[in-house]
Amino acid sequence: MKPIIEVKNIGKKYDITHQRGGYLTLRDVLTSIFKNPFSFLKTKTKQIIGLETKEEFWALKDINFSVQKGEVIGIIGHNGAGKSTLLKILSQITPPTTGEIKIHGRVGSLLEVGTGFHPELTGRENIFLNGAILGMKKKEIAKKFDEIVEFADIGKFLDTPVKYYSSGMYVRLAFSVAAHMETDILIVDEVLAVGDAEFQKKCLGKMEEITKQQGRTVLFVSHNLNSIKELCKKTILIENGQIKAFNITDKILDIYNENNNKIIENKSQIEFENNNKNKDFIFKKIWINKEYGATTNMILHNQDFDINVEMEIFKESWPLEISLTIKNSNGVNVTSTSLSDSEGGKVYVFKRGLYKTVTKIKGDFLIPDTYTIRLYAHEKGVQDIDIRDDAIRFKIIDAGSTMHSYGEASTYWSCVFSNANWEIQELK
Amino acid sequence: METPTTIIKPKKLFSFSDLKEIWEYRELLYFFTWRDLKVRYKQTAIGVLWAVFQPFITMVVFTVFFGGLLKISSDGVPYPIFVYTGLLFWQFFSGALSDTSNVMIANQAIITKVYFPRLILPISTVITKFIDFGIASIILVGMMFYYGYAPRLVGLFILPLLLVITFMASVGLGLFLASINVKYRDVRYALPFFIQILMFVTPVIYPAGIAGKYSWILALNPMMGVIQSARAALLGTTVLNWLLVFISLVATFILMLFGIYMFKKTERYFADII
Structure with missing residues (x-):
């Protein structure tokens, strides 16, 4: 069977200078020219003749994998390993530097719940706005509207601006909209780490329904190894921007934990x-x-x-x-x-x-x-x-x-x- | 159901599939515009009246000082209606410019989390301003009745064209500013000042005839052609100068291509550096 997602040789490079905190102002650039006109000229000429050794950082390198339709794939790795960068590339937020990804089907990505929620708008209005931002059609949202409201359990506050919502209600509504996206492929980043325990359970249940009953393809990043274990059959382990292993979840978790233990022995x-x-x-x-x-x-x-x-x-x-x-x-x-x-x-x-x-x-x-x-x-x-x-x-x-x-x-x-x-x- | 195929790879600069994509996302365009209109006048006492107030009060002040005290010529029509016609287009343009330059930053939370064609944001901003323009032009209609001016037939035809020029000019320059603003926040400080200067080289408060035979140089500023032609068409101040309209149109077109080029070029790393 043809895979639904094919990832070939994906790499993402950042220039370290881009990564510096804050933002550049023209003044910074100008003062650096005036302070050090000579070195500025030198780097410029180096850049032009291509001799410059720019400081590069590959957040991802040589990423290859493919996903079959209906598979639920977990992605784990330490902070900074490159998981989020991979998700951002898959959801087209930032383009890769090298390689190519082929995706057959509609993609919905959930890197955060409540993206684009506007505090001044009511719950009802935000359902439509957020849905549209996530790529749903107006008709689709209207069809699912009752379900969304019911799942979110916000009842009589539907027509209240969300700035008056409790944080729990806010998150419930946000997750509910996202959970009702009808895309073939769903990319999810750690959104289950929100809400109270009861709602988290409900979310996990919804995730299970999405994956098991509807047979949709899901990529799921989480730090919570329990939910990875529960939801995903196969898991990708990313380390230092590369795929360290891609296998049945249990095996990956073993490798992951073993790695952790190794670090322990060395450093107290x-x-x-x-x-x-x-x-x-x-x-x-x-x-x-x-x-x-x-x-x-x-x-x-x-x-x-x-x-x-x-x-x-x-x-x-x-x-x-x-x-x-x-x-x-x-x-x-x-x-x-x-x-x-x-x-x-x-x-x-x-x-x-x-x-x-x-x-x-x-x-x-x-x-x-x-x-x-x-x-x-x-x-x-x-x-x-x-x-x-x-x-x-x-x-x-x-x-x-x-x-x-x-x-x-x-x-x-x-x-x-x-x-x-x-x-x-x-x-x- | 057909399943669309997406291919993600290092980005090219511009292709026509971009236009198709914007069309596919037209509902989002609608929602962004709707959101901006809805949210803008929340918690204000007089709400949408602000869209009328701003140009109206400016008109009154300008009429007192420039028309009354300085006696600036107005091509034979009453100064209030003369300056209001100019202001209407000018405020559409300048408002759209300052809002689009900031639109990527204002929506940074969405940009870093969800994919959609980025061009939608600046376009929706200009549409929002266009709606303000529509509301504020009610005053103009009123004034035309009051002073007894009827638009020429040709005026009704050329008006949409003038609006398209204004629209494209603000999108073009706005895109350019928006892309610089993502990297250099200097735009925020430079723009109000720049807009002010630009207003004085645009015939908003004075007639374009002031420049004499050099007026074609000023015509490179698309807003000059727009404002002068609007006055000619609606109030009959001068004969409609088709050459001027044409120069404006070409200048705008170049401006827009340039804006889109800059925007697409920086779009690639918006999410990384914003």
Whole structure:
């Protein structure tokens, strides 16, 4: 059978200069000419005669794969591996630098829920606007309208501007419009990570209906390995812009987890590259140690441990919140904690200097699994200052816990130890 | 049902399938225009009346200062109706220009998440402005009744052509500015100033005859031909100069091709650098 999607030799190159944060102004260009007319001329001539060695970065290289009709393909990989770039190319948002993709059928892409929602418009109006932006015809939307409203469960707020919606309602409506697209191929990026637990379940159900009953082709990117496992038969693992493996989902997940474990053994302390856009703040390093013990990233499940973070600040009297999130191997955020938690909610005001924070985590809390830490400094509710995803990995090792008997399945049922007490009474 | 085949590869500059694609997405064009009209006057007290107010008040002020105090010639017709005709076209053009130059940035959230022919955004902006033009021209009709002017028959024929020229000129220049603006935000600061200068070299507040025999140079500015011809056709200020219309048309056409070329050239990396 002819594949519905054929991807051949796709590559995407970025010039590093394009990637610099912020935007260029003519003034920047002009001042660089005046400051350094000589070097400007030199690079220009080099460019013209083609000698220049431009700094290039291949976000994707040599991507080849094909998808059959009705297949549901998961795409996983670490942050920055190139998943999003691949999706953007597949959805024609940005063109590839090399290669060609052939797609037979209508494509709907869902890189975000609620794209183009306008806060001033009512729910009803936004259904039509959003639908049109996603590529639906007006007639199609009108036909599906009742279904969309019912699925979103927004009832009497249909004619209220969405700026008055709760964030839950907003997301439900947005997902609902997207879920009713009738395209042959659906490209989905992590949208299930929204809404409350109940709605997430509903979304997963809808996804299953789309894939299993309607037989549509879906490409699905997610960090949540559980939903990948549930929805996708086959999965692509992307690493450093290349396809590392493309196989049955279970096999891919094994490879993925094995890779993660490899990284653990080598690094028990991570020193960050100094690449933060905000020049007033840098995270310098992170390491974990057993309480009163050595630096390690293997912790026994009943052992207390410390997460240490070193950072440097170049600004006076700066109220900053330092937070960290612990994520398990399924991509579930198990817990988040912040510096202000221990200060009664008061945000610490930093001065210029070098700081170290120690976060003490109790034993008998995280169940045996592999975890990563996301580290972030932010001005609370204003802006993020520095974010380090997957800053460090560590492993909680089972030293005969209650989870022991469940083995691999334990992370499916739990994230943390409940430490609950059970009682039983014989009633008769 | 037929299944369309999409081929994604490194982009070429321009092909005629682009036009076909815009046609396929005409509903989206409609929705963008509808959204802009709907949203624009939300939370305003007098709403759509703003479309009339702006040119009207400007007309009053100009009439007092330029017509009354400075006594600028108006080719023998009352100054208010003279300047209003000019303003009507001018504000359509300048409004469309400043809005299109910013349209890619204003819609950046959509551009980076969904594919559609990008050309739709600037076009829908100009259509929105065109609707404003339609509303504001009610005043002109009223004034024509009041001062007792009837348009010539030829005027009714040439008016659509003049509108097409204005439309194309704003799309062309707008596309050019929009593509620069994606990379260099200087446009935001330079444009208001540029528009102001441009208004003074366009015969909005004075008759085009001022330039004498050099008026053909000014005619390279398409808006000059448009405004002068509109006055000739509606008010009979001068004889309709077909050569002028022709120059405007050609200049506009070149402007538009240039705008589309620039836009298509930068379109490739819009989503990457916006």
